[in-house]
Amino acid sequence: MVITIPGHSSSALAAAILRFPATHRRFSTRLMAKKRFSTKATAAGAPADSPASKTKPWLIVGLGNPGKKYNGTRHNVGFEMVDAIAESEGISMNSASYKSLFGKGLIGNVPVMLAKPQTFMNVSGESVGGLVSYYKIPAQQVLVIYDDLDLPFSKLRLLPKGGHGGHNGMKSIISHLKGSREFPRLRIGIGRPPGKMDPANFVLRPFNKKEREELDFTFQTGVEAVRILLTEGINKSATFVNTPKTLEHLG
Structure with missing residues (x-):
């Protein structure tokens, strides 16, 4: 169902949805199947008066640029992580x-x-300011996922709050949340540009095959980190994120 936004026609929004399809992922079905099944079963069986129905929702936001031109680029890893969460949780x-x-x-x-x-x-x-205001979501339950030049490639970092670190998307969000920085964020390392390359050009570059394989592993880790954050709290999730892992560990 498409929700009509004041000042935006439903046809324009529908066109936007068709124009920006979810990015294809290469996740292992075997690694995700067990958790996907259990989550779907819980969702299907939750009655109207269940704890889930009385809990304030979390808003999980992935940052990126819209349009095919930007699909698969470094600046759009926030989009891809949200796609990964959506896929794994149905x-x-x-x-x-x-x-x-x-x-x-x-x-x-x-x-x-x-x-x-x-x-x-x-x-x-x-966008984020409007969603938070309309749905009355506490800042502590707004998780923003975005790229970070200052983290090594494919490394994750989860923090309960903080500044914008020079990231323009985060600057905008903090501004529209009335200056509040009291919301968690999951940063995805994209590394520094090589040589003297302009960072503005670097963040719009696509990933090579080897980088893409590493990122798929990172997204699997990120999906599990979000599950732990929502069900067990940010301290356990941050510990999970900062603990070295292997593919076998996630399986």
Whole structure:
């Protein structure tokens, strides 16, 4: 179902959804199947008066730029992580809300909303601020996922709050949340540009085959980190993120 946003026609939003399909992933079905099944079973069996129905939802936002031109680029890893969460948890991202591609579902017993702002990166706060205000989501339950030049490639870092670190998308979000920095963020390392390359050009470069394989592993780790965050808290999730892992560990 498409939600009509004041000032935006439903046909325009529908066109946006068709224009920006979810990025294809190469996740291992075997690694994800067990958790996907248990989450779907919980969602299907949750009655209206269950704890899940009374819990304030989490808003999980992935940052990126809309359009095919930017698919698969470094600046769009936030989009890809949200796609990974949606795929693994069986959450459809086929509606629109406040200038974002949007989906609702459960992770464990916790209601979640997934969003990929369809503004451009530098004005992501226009979408996030609207969603937070409309759905009355506490700042502590807004997880923002985005790329970070200052982290080694494919490394994750989860923090309960913080500044923008020079990231324009985060600057915009903090501004539209009335200056609040009290929301968790999951940063995905994309590494530094080689030589004297302009960072603005570097973040719009695609990944090579080897990098893509590493990222797929990173996304699997990130999906599990989000599950732990929602069901067990940020301390356990941060410990999980910062503990070295192998593919066998995730399986």
